[in-house]
Amino acid sequence: xxxxxxxxxxxxxxxxxxxxxxSEVESNPSxxxxxxxxxxxxxxxxxxxxxxxxxxxxxxxxxxxxxERRYLLKEFPQLLSSSHPNSIPQxxxxxxxxxGSTILPILRxxxxxxxxxxxxxxxxxxxxxxxxxxxxxAVDSFNIRFHPFCCDFSTTGFPNWLACNPCRDNFLQKQxxxxxxxxxxxGMHLRDSCSSEEIDCCIGGVDFITLIFTLSxxxxxxxxxxxxxxxxxxKPGGMVLFRDYGLYDMTMLRFEPDKxxxxxxxxxxxxxxxxxxxxxxxxxxxLGAGFIELELDYCCVKSVNRRKGKSMQRVWVxxxxxxxxxx
Ligand SMILES: C[S@@+](CC[C@H](N)C(=O)[O-])C[C@H]1O[C@@H](n2cnc3c(N)ncnc32)[C@H](O)[C@@H]1O
Numbered sequence: 001x002x003x004x005x006x007x008x009x010x011x012x013x014x015x016x017x018x019x020x021x022x023s024e025v026e027s028n029p030s031x032x033x034x035x036x037x038x039x040x041x042x043x044x045x046x047x048x049x050x051x052x053x054x055x056x057x058x059x060x061x062x063x064x065x066x067x068e069r070r071y072l073l074k075e076f077p078q079l080l081s082s083s084h085p086n087s088i089p090q091x092x093x094x095x096x097x098x099x100g101s102t103i104l105p106i107l108r109x110x111x112x113x114x115x116x117x118x119x120x121x122x123x124x125x126x127x128x129x130x131x132x133x134x135x136x137x138a139v140d141s142f143n144i145r146f147h148p149f150c151c152d153f154s155t156t157g158f159p160n161w162l163a164c165n166p167c168r169d170n171f172l173q174k175q176x177x178x179x180x181x182x183x184x185x186x187g188m189h190l191r192d193s194c195s196s197e198e199i200d201c202c203i204g205g206v207d208f209i210t211l212i213f214t215l216s217x218x219x220x221x222x223x224x225x226x227x228x229x230x231x232x233x234x235k236p237g238g239m240v241l242f243r244d245y246g247l248y249d250m251t252m253l254r255f256e257p258d259k260x261x262x263x264x265x266x267x268x269x270x271x272x273x274x275x276x277x278x279x280x281x282x283x284x285x286x287l288g289a290g291f292i293e294l295e296l297d298y299c300c301v302k303s304v305n306r307r308k309g310k311s312m313q314r315v316w317v318x319x320x321x322x323x324x325x326x327x
Contacts, residue, residue, distance in 0.1 A: 015302035018246070021313060025248045034253065038263040043219055044271070046155045050120045052271030053217065057098075057124040059270075066131060069212065070105045075318060076241040079208065082112045089114045089145075091206040093162065093233065095153055096120075096214025100128035104135055106210075107142040114145045116162065116206065120152045154222040157229040164202035168232045171205070205235040216244045216275045220265055223275075227289040237325040240291065246298050246315035247278040277317045291321035 025031050073079055081090065090113045094103050097117035107115060119125050125148040136142045151159060163171070209230050218226050230240055245251065247264065251274070255266045264276045279296055287293065296319040303312050 014300050016300050016313060018248075018298040018300050018315065021248050021300065021315065025253065031253060033257040033260070034248075034255075034264075038260065038265075043221070043261075046152060046222070048271065049154075049217075049219065049273065050152050052273075053119075054121045054123065056270055056272055057121040057127070061123060061127065066099045067101055068105045069101050072102060072210070072212065072241075072243070073105060073109050075243070076210075076320070078239065079106050079113070079210075079241070080110050082110075090208065091116065091203065092208045092210065093117070093158075093206040094210045094212070095230070096211070096217065097128055097148065098124050100131050102210055102212045103128065103146065104132060104142075107132065107145060108135070111140055114147070116147045116149070116203075118149050118151045118153060118158070120150065122150050125150060153229055154218045154226045157225075158233050161202050163205040163233045167202055167204060171232070171236060205233055205238065207235055207238050209234060209238070209240045211240055211242045211244070213244055215242070216277065217273055218275075219273060220262055220275055223285055224288060227285045227291075231289045231291065231323060234323045236323055238323050239294070240286070240319075240321045242282070242286075242317070242319040242321065243299075244282075244317055245274060245276045246300075246317045247276045248313075249276055249315040250312045252276040279317065282317055282319055286319070286321040290324070292324055294320040294322050296320075 026035060079092070090110075092106065092113055092115050094106075094115060094117040097103055097119050100117070103115050103117055106113060117125075117128065119128075129143070129146070129148055132142045132146050149159065151157075211230070215223060215226065227240075234240070252264075252266070259266045259268070261267045261273070262275075264278075264281075266274050266276075268274065279298065283293060283296060296317070299316045299318045301314045301316075303314055304310070305312060
């Protein structure tokens with residue numbers, strides 16, 4: 001099997017049923033602390049959350065953690081789609097890009113895509129730029145299509161130049177028009193007119209957002225606002241491509257009881273957080289912000305640590321959500 005095929009097989013396969021894992025976990029008394037209710041989440045300030053990630057990136061500045069997520073192109077083939085019919089390039093926003101593990105394979109595989117990428121750490125953005133620059137070639141300079149910027153999307157949202165306030169309002173007005181008077185063509189007649197617009201005030205929103213192992217780093221209470229922000233900077237018809245930790249993933253079950261900071265929320269010793277999603281939580285976050293569900297499922301993969309001879313049950317949530325097509 002070629003490397004790319006084995007990667008695809010690894011990530012698409014359903015090695016076990018999530019329901020079976022759930023009943024195993026929930027009947028194991030030694031794991032009881034993971035699903036006991038939690039009276040209130042213990043929060044730290046948004047500045048401390050950001051600081052913890054900054055320190056994380058400083059500690060891992062060698063870039064050793066960098067591993068291209070090539071399998072994402074198999075999971076989200078729309079990332080390979082070429083530009084709009086009027087040759088306006090597709091725009092992607094990668095949220096919480098780290099050192100660029102998600103971005104590089106996309107830039108490599110799709111020469112028509114322009115990537116905007118944010119992170120709350122300047123240092124990791126600089127590292128991502130360096131890695132992407134090193135991987136450019138004479139024919140295709142990835143840096144020209146790569147636009148990093150620093151922001152904490154869970155508190156300040158995204159900058160106005162992605163989609164300025166009048167444009168955001170415009171999206172919303174068209175949205176309410178769509179919901180109040182759904183046309184037979186589901187708004188397709190409006191979609192083309194907007195996607196071909198060249199907008200002077202901002203870049204006019206993005207076609208795709210990738211949220212890959214980033215939402216789990218945000219405290220649960222700030223997740224609804226974070227997803228609403230994604231909604232506002234997407235073009236109508238645009239999609240969020242989501243992958244993150246799933247409930248009862250092996251890494252969740254390894255947390256000691258004192259690492260719990262909320263229901264299904266944990267804090268590592270370095271202050272970074274991790275939330276573990278069930279399908280209903282993901283669904284209600286996205287539908288609550290106005291998205292349409294296209295795909296949502298657990299991805300259950302058994303991986304073997306050959307050195308230790310141990311089998312590990314990994315659980316991720318894979319999802320695609322779409323902003324209604326209305327313009
Ligand atoms: C687990 S890494 C995922 C990196 C990348 N998406 C990937 O596929 O490898 C999570 C990233 O989100 C960033 N991050 C965490 N909270 C953030 C926030 N509120 N706003 C922006 N970035 C954030 C972290 O600095 C980190 O680089």
